[in-house]
Structures are given as structure tokens and as C-alpha cells.
Amino acid sequence: MSTVIAVETSDVRFPTSRNLDGSDAMNPDPDYSAAYLRVVTDSEDGLEGHGFVFTIGRGNDVETAAIKALTPYLLGRNVEELLADMGGTWKELTHDSQLRWLGPEKGVMHMAIGAVVNALWDLKSKRAGLPLWQLLATMSPEELVDLVDFRYLTDAMTREEALDILRASEAGREERTATLLAEGYPGYTTTPGWLGYSDEKLTRLAHEAVAAGFKQIKLKVGADLDDDIRRLRTARAAVGPDIKVAVDANQRWDVAQAIEWMSHLAEFDIAWIEEPTSPDDILGHAAIARGVAPIPVATGEHVQNRVVFKQMLQADALQVLQIDAARVAGVNENVAILLLAAKFGVRVCPHAGGVGLCEAVQHLSMFDFVAVSGKKDDRMIEFVDHLHEHFVTPIDVHHGCYWPPLAPGGGSEMYAASVAEYTFPDGEFWVADAAQHAEQKELV
Amino acid sequence: MSTVIAVETSDVRFPTSRNLDGSDAMNPDPDYSAAYLRVVTDSEDGLEGHGFVFTIGRGNDVETAAIKALTPYLLGRNVEELLADMGGTWKELTHDSQLRWLGPEKGVMHMAIGAVVNALWDLKSKRAGLPLWQLLATMSPEELVDLVDFRYLTDAMTREEALDILRASEAGREERTATLLAEGYPGYTTTPGWLGYSDEKLTRLAHEAVAAGFKQIKLKVGADLDDDIRRLRTARAAVGPDIKVAVDANQRWDVAQAIEWMSHLAEFDIAWIEEPTSPDDILGHAAIARGVAPIPVATGEHVQNRVVFKQMLQADALQVLQIDAARVAGVNENVAILLLAAKFGVRVCPHAGGVGLCEAVQHLSMFDFVAVSGKKDDRMIEFVDHLHEHFVTPIDVHHGCYWPPLAPGGGSEMYAASVAEYTFPDGEFWVADAAQHAEQKELV
Numbered sequence: 001m002s003t004v005i006a007v008e009t010s011d012v013r014f015p016t017s018r019n020l021d022g023s024d025a026m027n028p029d030p031d032y033s034a035a036y037l038r039v040v041t042d043s044e045d046g047l048e049g050h051g052f053v054f055t056i057g058r059g060n061d062v063e064t065a066a067i068k069a070l071t072p073y074l075l076g077r078n079v080e081e082l083l084a085d086m087g088g089t090w091k092e093l094t095h096d097s098q099l100r101w102l103g104p105e106k107g108v109m110h111m112a113i114g115a116v117v118n119a120l121w122d123l124k125s126k127r128a129g130l131p132l133w134q135l136l137a138t139m140s141p142e143e144l145v146d147l148v149d150f151r152y153l154t155d156a157m158t159r160e161e162a163l164d165i166l167r168a169s170e171a172g173r174e175e176r177t178a179t180l181l182a183e184g185y186p187g188y189t190t191t192p193g194w195l196g197y198s199d200e201k202l203t204r205l206a207h208e209a210v211a212a213g214f215k216q217i218k219l220k221v222g223a224d225l226d227d228d229i230r231r232l233r234t235a236r237a238a239v240g241p242d243i244k245v246a247v248d249a250n251q252r253w254d255v256a257q258a259i260e261w262m263s264h265l266a267e268f269d270i271a272w273i274e275e276p277t278s279p280d281d282i283l284g285h286a287a288i289a290r291g292v293a294p295i296p297v298a299t300g301e302h303v304q305n306r307v308v309f310k311q312m313l314q315a316d317a318l319q320v321l322q323i324d325a326a327r328v329a330g331v332n333e334n335v336a337i338l339l340l341a342a343k344f345g346v347r348v349c350p351h352a353g354g355v356g357l358c359e360a361v362q363h364l365s366m367f368d369f370v371a372v373s374g375k376k377d378d379r380m381i382e383f384v385d386h387l388h389e390h391f392v393t394p395i396d397v398h399h400g401c402y403w404p405p406l407a408p409g410g411g412s413e414m415y416a417a418s419v420a421e422y423t424f425p426d427g428e429f430w431v432a433d434a435a436q437h438a439e440q441k442e443l444v
Numbered sequence: 445m446s447t448v449i450a451v452e453t454s455d456v457r458f459p460t461s462r463n464l465d466g467s468d469a470m471n472p473d474p475d476y477s478a479a480y481l482r483v484v485t486d487s488e489d490g491l492e493g494h495g496f497v498f499t500i501g502r503g504n505d506v507e508t509a510a511i512k513a514l515t516p517y518l519l520g521r522n523v524e525e526l527l528a529d530m531g532g533t534w535k536e537l538t539h540d541s542q543l544r545w546l547g548p549e550k551g552v553m554h555m556a557i558g559a560v561v562n563a564l565w566d567l568k569s570k571r572a573g574l575p576l577w578q579l580l581a582t583m584s585p586e587e588l589v590d591l592v593d594f595r596y597l598t599d600a601m602t603r604e605e606a607l608d609i610l611r612a613s614e615a616g617r618e619e620r621t622a623t624l625l626a627e628g629y630p631g632y633t634t635t636p637g638w639l640g641y642s643d644e645k646l647t648r649l650a651h652e653a654v655a656a657g658f659k660q661i662k663l664k665v666g667a668d669l670d671d672d673i674r675r676l677r678t679a680r681a682a683v684g685p686d687i688k689v690a691v692d693a694n695q696r697w698d699v700a701q702a703i704e705w706m707s708h709l710a711e712f713d714i715a716w717i718e719e720p721t722s723p724d725d726i727l728g729h730a731a732i733a734r735g736v737a738p739i740p741v742a743t744g745e746h747v748q749n750r751v752v753f754k755q756m757l758q759a760d761a762l763q764v765l766q767i768d769a770a771r772v773a774g775v776n777e778n779v780a781i782l783l784l785a786a787k788f789g790v791r792v793c794p795h796a797g798g799v800g801l802c803e804a805v806q807h808l809s810m811f812d813f814v815a816v817s818g819k820k821d822d823r824m825i826e827f828v829d830h831l832h833e834h835f836v837t838p839i840d841v842h843h844g845c846y847w848p849p850l851a852p853g854g855g856s857e858m859y860a861a862s863v864a865e866y867t868f869p870d871g872e873f874w875v876a877d878a879a880q881h882a883e884q885k886e887l888v
Contacts, residue, residue, distance in 0.1 A: 061513060066506045098475065108506065108546050152721060254596060279548070280596075287599065
């Protein structure tokens with residue numbers, strides 16, 4: 001029997017905006033950041049649970065405060081009880097009768113719950129000696145549906161229907177695990193496509209992406225139509241006709257504008273249009289999907305919870321569902337979303353990048369392949385080559401694929417030294433940075 | 445010319461859970477709270493702007509941290525510039541390229557923006573020497589549409605269409621102002637209907653509500669069907685056939701359950717069913733509305749922003765739109781929502797109660813009557829008799845009506861002494877409370 005004896009939160013920020021890495025039509029200057037959480041127990045095994053919320057800079061302190069507000073749910077609690085009933089633990093956090101007013105189930109507080117839930121899954125996986133994807137894939141259909149809160153879902157998917165999906169794919173789990181270990185899971189790369197890059201850099205990075213084995217690249221669009229047309233021509237020329245090219249508008253457009261803009265890009269054989277408008281606009285996405293067909297609509301990285309995903313599926317508003325490891329309330333809610341996607345027969349291609357999103361979300365796709373949808377050849381995980389060096393078990397991406405992590409845990413643990421160095425504003429990096437700014441000011 | 449020289453935030457909490465005031469099926473133990481904001485300038489007029497986010501206890505610290513994260517937008521800024529272009533100020537806050545990741549436009553950060561925006565409107569009204577409703581009602585149609593961010597709205601309402609609505613009601617403004625001052629604005633009361641009350645208390649409070657001139661009361665439902673039937677029978681017996689009785693499920697149900705449950709309550713002539721399910725579930729509300737017709741569906745107090753309201757209207761998911769002064773990003777976004785409601789011909793009956801929500805939201809309904817919809821006899825503002833004594837300009841409700849505030853400002857200013865006494869955990873009340881708890885522990 002063990003107890004949670006410490007919960008440590010850290011406001012970790014990386015100065016990515018200085019290199020124009022990650023710039024798009026709505027997020028011109030992101031400083032990739034993590035509101036980070038470490039759960040410590042008094043167990044002799046010394047294992048800890050790590051989780052985070054990804055943000056892009058300012059406001060990471062607010063997110064850290066939200067995680068801190070949840071520590072009373074952890075401190076002093078029996079660890080075995082928390083981990084044995086992760087469905088109950090999830091509900092306890094999500095349905096707190098006072099905290100839910102701050103959402104409910106959306107925004108800062110919901111993401112904070114996600115960090116806590118993911119930290120507990122990290123700990124549970126480490127205790128099981130398994131990577132998270134494999135831990136989930138060893139759970140029975142009954143245990144898996146017990147993770148899901150079916151409240152607000154039953155008009156689209158009941159518990160029984162979810163059980164049927166899981167039972168149908170139970171037989172092939174072993175074979176698919178072997179396939180996954182042998183073939184990896186397809187990835188695609190956004191690295192060439194950021195708005196801040198020159199055409200030369202775009203061409204070079206697109207060539208590199210193809211050489212690295214990726215079958216799809218993605219370009220940011222939506223700031224300027226002429227630029228988009230030129231960049232897509234450049235990209236298509238660089239990769240040839242056999243590599244897929246997706247585009248991402250990062251919520252830039254209204255409905256009519258999205259349809260009109262995409263009509264000018266269609267000639268470049270677009271794999272999908274991602275985030276054409278507000279992530280809250282289910283009916284808008286549905287109208288856009290009808291208007292740009294046969295180009296598929298993709299969205300999800302900012303979709304707040306399972307209730308909105310449910311409606312997106314009901315309304316045929318998306319044809320590619322992009323889960324995110326750190327937007328909804330953690331693994332449990334993503335299991336619900338994977339089940340919904342399977343119910344509606346929609347493929348899942350996770351959002352990743354940022355800080356640690358690749359490390360975390362790969363587990364969900366691999367679990368989905370082994371135990372839920374049973375499919376991987378029509379789907380892929382986003383890959384961006386940023387900041388992996390700060391993670392204890394960084395992703396292994398080569399030959400255009402994610403290779404299954406074998407180390408125990410959920411992938412979200414950062415090196416303590418990285419956390420310390422980039423903690424804002426008191427970490428070594430930010431102190432030196434502030435001193436340098438002060439010096440420059442004196443010189444002026 | 446003046447400058448913002450201080451921005452003070454306070455975590456103010458009232459111990460309302462101890463009296464079972466405000467209990468419902470989802471919120472059994474609310475401690476009505478305000479994440480409170482005071483904007484101080486160096487102007488000789490000494491006027492300040494006050495705003496708040498309403499919460500129900502835990503998490504009020506997170507909301508306060510979110511408001512604090514916005515202070516760099518205010519400190520040192522030219523006040524006249526901020527107030528002269530409130531549409532621009534709103535966009536600057538809402539579209540911060542890094543902070544928007546925390547929503548976008550929902551939850552903790554969006555509500556914090558609402559507190560800042562409302563504090564600026566409070567200051568602007570005080571400077572104009574007018575109550576907020578009247579300040580808004582003196583603005584031209586062009587000035588009013590400049591307050592609105594039409595991004596993500598144009599598939600339902602363009603700027604030109606909004607202008608047409610405002611121009612159509614421009615002629616009658618003076619006459620309607622006189623009507624409003626002479627007749628007041630209808631209110632209804634939730635005071636009898638909380639779940640924690642006995643049938644005797646329900647009957648007594650229902651009689652009092654009718655005697656006080658209210659034409660509608662509202663009962664919380666959704667915890668237990670037999671209880672609901674008994675309480676509705678009790679309420680209907682107390683008020684007779686001519687007083688309207690609405691019910692409020694506070695998001696308790698799934699779609700099919702809502703329709704089934706309401707079929708058992710229909711015999712009591714229900715004025716509306718409020719929050720039958722998740723506030724995110726546009727398609728669910730639409731299905732419920734079809735299933736319970738002709739009972740109208742009401743929702744809005746937890747609807748996160750104008751984009752979700754837009755879809756609720758497009759999908760005919762609600763027949764009564766309940767704006768809230770402190771859920772969306774302040775006055776500007778509520779002006780957008782009032783315009784959308786007018787465009788779709790749906791009546792607006794604001795959510796109020798809690799701390800200061802009555803004081804703040806009445807201005808929006810009165811502005812709507814004078815300058816937008818031109819209607820008030822088919823709508824009413826919720827009234828709950830809680831905590832008004834802490835406000836500098838408390839509501840005046842009598843003869844079943846809200847009477848137009850004449851004092852300058854937006855209504856959200858609390859007495860400094862109240863803020864000080866109930867600041868958590870260091871205010872006088874909470875210090876004494878903690879000491880009492882410690883003493884009781886010692887006695888045990």
C-alpha cells in the first residue's frame with residue numbers, strides 16, 4: 001500500500017518563437033511550453049507519474065495554477081485505489097461539484113484534469129512495467145469501457161455498443177501487436193510547412209521529408225491566398241504526385257471563406273483541410289465538408305471534449321479525427337473518442353508536435369490499432385522534430401514511421417534537468433535570458 | 445489623458461453552501477464566489493472599473509490567476525484609447541496569439557477576459573455618467589456593430605444584417621426608454637425552487653413569489669423523478685394556473701432521458717425546460733427540443749461563446765436564450781449574442797443569481813429592449829435574492845420587475861469592505877471561520 005506524498009507543478013517554457021519554428025496563420029509566435037506535473041509516492045519502487053498540458057507560452061502560469069488546484073485530489077491518497085479504478089478517478093476529478101463551473105469540461109480546468117489523469121496513467125504503466133499502449137491493449141473490453149464516462153454520449157454510442165466494438169477486435173490483438181512491432185505506425189511531417197519558411201527552405205525540407213520515408217507532408221495556409229498557391233506549387237513540385245500534401249488553416253476562416261479559399265487550392269490534390277474554422281463550430285465544419293468535398297475535413301487538436309467530437313461525427317463534420325493527448329481530460333476521454341471514431345467509421349490521425357505531444361499521443365494510436373479500430377494503414381500520426389531531447393523516452397521515428405515505445409510509462413516524463421533549466425521565470429535559461437536583455441538595454 | 449496605474453484582483457468567496465441556498469441536481473454545495481477585478485487610473489475623476497467572474501467556490505483562485513495574467517494588457521495603458529475603441533480592445537484580449545491556446549474563447553481564460561471587458565465598460569459608463577444600459581442605448585448602430593467580432597458568425601449574421609436590425613429599432617429608442625422607466629422589466633424568481641428545500645418551504649416561498657408580483661417561478665429538477673412530480677404538484681397548487689412554472693435540470697440528462705423525464709412533467713404546464721443536457725451539445729438540445737415540443741428548451745448560462753449560441757440558433761436547439769453576464773467575454777460578446785437572438789427571432793431571458801449576476805445582466809436586457817429587439821413583454825430576467833447587499837448599486841426588484849438602474853456604471857462594483865471581509869483565505873470572515881473550525885477540532 002502506498003500514498004501520494006508530493007505533487008510538484010512546474011511552468012516550463014521553451015523559447016521557440018525566436019526561430020519561427022511552429023508559426024502559422026493564427027499562432028505567429030509560439031513559445032512551446034508545458035504546465036508540468038510530477039506525482040511522487042512513498043512506494044519503495046520509487047516510480048513517479050508525469051503529465052503535462054501543452055501551451056504556447058503566456059498563460060502557462062494559469063494552466064500550472066489549475067493543475068495545482070487539483071493537488072488536494074492526490075495528496076495523501078491511496079495510490080492503489082486511485083489506479084485500480086481509473087474510470088472512477090476520472091469522474092471524481094471531472095465532476096467536482098464546484099470546479100465544474102469553470103468549464104464544464106473545457107478549457108484550462110479540463111486540460112489540467114488531463115495532465116493529472118495522464119500522470120496517473122504514466123505511473124500505472126510504469127508499475128505494470130509496460131508502455132501505456134500495451135497496458136491498455138492488455139485490458140479487457142469490460143475494463144476499457146469502465147474507463148469511459150458515457151454521460152452525454154448515449155445518443156451516439158451506448159456502453160453496450162462500445163463493448164461490441166472492443167469485443168470484435170479482441171481476437172486479433174496479438175497478431176496486430178506483432179505487426180505493429182514489425183512495421184511501425186505511419187507518421188507524417190509538418191516540418192516543411194510552417195508559414196515563416198522561405199520557398200527554398202520549404203523545398204529542401206520537403207525533399208528531406210520524402211527521403212526520410214514520409215508519405216505525407218502538411219503545409220500551413222490561410223494567411224495569404226497567392227502565397228498559399230505558390231507554396232503548394234513549390235511543395236507539389238518538390239514531392240511529386242505520389243506523396244500526399246495536407247493543408248492546415250488553424251481556424252483562420254469563416255464558413256464561406258473556407259469553401260472559396262479551398263476551391264483555389266484543390267488543383268494541388270489536397271489530402272485534407274485541417275481546422276478550416278472555429279473548433280467549436282460543428283455545423284460550420286459540416287457545411288465546409290459539404291462545400292469542399294471530396295477533400296476531407298480534419299479537426300480535433302482544439303476540440304474541447306468528447307461531447308463536441310460526438311457531434312462532429314453525428315453531423316459528418318469531419319472525415320479525419322485528430323485527437324490530442326493534452327487537450328481533453330487525458331487517456332480516459334481519448335479512449336472514449338477512439339471508440340466514437342470506430343463507431344462512426346472515421347479514421348484517427350492524431351495532432352502532435354509542440355512539447356511532448358508526439359511522445360504521449362503515439363500510445364493512443366497504437367492502442368487503437370491493436371485493440372479498437374484494428375486499422376493503421378489509412379491513418380498516421382503527426383511528426384514534428386522539436387524538443388524530443390528533453391524527454392526520458394523520446395519518440396523513435398524513422399523510415400517515415402513511429403516505432404512502438406517499449407519502455408514502461410506514458411511517454412510524458414521530461415528530464416529533471418530540462419524542467420529545472422526552462423522553468424519560467426526562475427530557471428537557468430530564463431534568468432540568463434533576462435540578464436542578457438538587461439545588458440542589451442544598457443548598451444542602447 | 446489618463447493611465448491605468450493599478451489592477452487589483454481578489455478571490456472573494458461567500459459561504460452559501462451552509463444554508464443549502466442554490467443547490468441543484470449538479471451543484472449540490474455551491475459557495476457563491478467572485479474572481480474580482482478593480483481597475484484604477486490616475487485620472488482626477490477618481491473613477492474605477494470593476495468586474496468579476498462568478499464561480500461557485502473551489503477554482504475561484506484559478507480564475508483570479510487568469511484575470512491577473514491579463515493585467516499586462518491594462519497596466520500603463522492610455523485609458524481613453526482603451527475605452528474609445530472597445531471593439532478593438534476586445535479583439536486584442538481575445539485574440540492574443542499565445543493565450544488563445546488556453547481556449548480558444550472558452551472556459552477559465554475566456555471568462556477572465558469577460559471580467560476585464562466588463563470592468564472597462566463599468567469605467568466607461570461611469571465616465572459617461574450613465575448606467576451601462578443607457579450608455580449602450582445612446583450608441584449609434586455603427587458604433588454598436590463595431591463592438592462585435594463577426595469572425596465565425598458570418599454564415600448566420602453579417603455585419604450588414606446586424607446593422608439592419610439596429611437601424612430598424614433606432615426610431616423607437618426614446619419611447620421605449622420612457623416605457624422601461626415607467627413599467628420596469630419583468631423578472632421571475634428561482635427562490636422557491638432549490639432542491640434542498642422542504643415542500644413546506646417551497647409552498648411558502650411560492651406564495652411569497654406570487655404576492656411579490658412575479659409571473660413565473662422556476663424549480664430545479666432532475667435528481668429524482670418522483671420528487672420532481674411531487675414538488676411540481678406542490679408548486680402548481682401553490683401558485684395556481686395563471687403563474688408560469690419553469691424547470692431547470694442543470695445538465696443532468698442524456699438526450700433520450702431528457703425527453704422521457706419531461707414526458708412525466710408535461711402535465712404541469714411547463715414554461716420551459718432549462719439546461720436539459722450538456723451545454724456543449726447543440727445537436728442534443730435540438731433533438732430534445734423536437735422531443736419535448738411544445739415545451740420550449742432554454743439554455744445559455746454555461747454556453748461558452750457566440751459560436752455555440754450561433755449554432756444553437758441555427759439548429760433550432762433553444763427557444764429561450766439565456767445570456768449570462770460573466771460566462772462569455774463580457775459586454776461585447778453579449779451584444780453579439782443579443783443581435784444573433786434578434787436575427788433568429790428568439791427571446792432572451794437572462795440567467796442571473798449567484799454573486800452580482802443580477803446587477804450586471806439587467807443592463808443587457810434593458811439595452812436589448814431599447815435598442816435591439818424592442819421587446820420585453822415576452823421575456824424576463826431571473827431573480828434570486830442573494831448577496832445584493834454587497835453591491836454599491838444593488839438591483840431594485842419590486843412588483844415582480846427589475847427597475848432600471850440610474851446610477852452610472854455597469855453594476856458590478858462591490859463594497860470594498862465586502863471584498864476585504866470575504867477574501868479567501870485571508871479575509872476577516874474566513875480567518876474567523878478557520879479559527880472556529882480549529883477550536884471545534886480541539887473540542888473533539
